[in-house]
Amino acid sequence: MANSPQAKKRARQNEARFAVNKARRxxxxxxxxxxxxxxxxxxxxxxxxxxxxxxxxxxxxxxxxVYHKNTASRKVSRLASRIKQLG
Known part of the structure; x- marks a missing residue:
């Protein structure tokens, strides 16, 4: 567990950021x-x-x-190619 005030604050910030990122994901x-x-x-x-x-x-x-640029581009590219194959 965090002991210093700074570490406690960082722990709170991490929890808040985790919740936001989880919702976004x-x-x-x-x-x-x-x-x-x-x-x-x-x-x-x-x-x-x-x-x-x-x-x-x-x-x-x-x-x-939340995602790396290449990851998002790869996902879009693969979905687009699968849609294109539907013909």
């Missing part, structure tokens, strides 16, 4: 799940719309430090 996963479900159903237009909605959320996660 959960929100992004929800958007990604909607894209996955649209791909699974075979509905190309719905999948494209879902990806267009998910993309800014993912990139916002990058700016907020």
């Amino acid at each position: 959960s929100r992004i996963r929800t958007f990604l799940r909607k894209v996955e479900e649209a791909i699974a159903s075979g509905d190309k237009s719905a999948a494209e719309a879902a990806l267009r909605a998910a993309q800014p959320e993912l990139m916002r996660g990058v700016t907020k430090g």
Whole structure:
């Protein structure tokens, strides 16, 4: 357990930041799940719309430090290629 006042404050800040990041990550996963479900159903237009909605959320996660830039780009790229294959 943290002993110094500074360490106690850092522990509080970490808890608050963890909660914010957890909520943000959960929100992004929800958007990604909607894209996955649209791909699974075979509905190309719905999948494209879902990806267009998910993309800014993912990139916002990058700016907020939840995801690495390359991770988000890789996810978008792979989803886009799977949607393209639906034809």
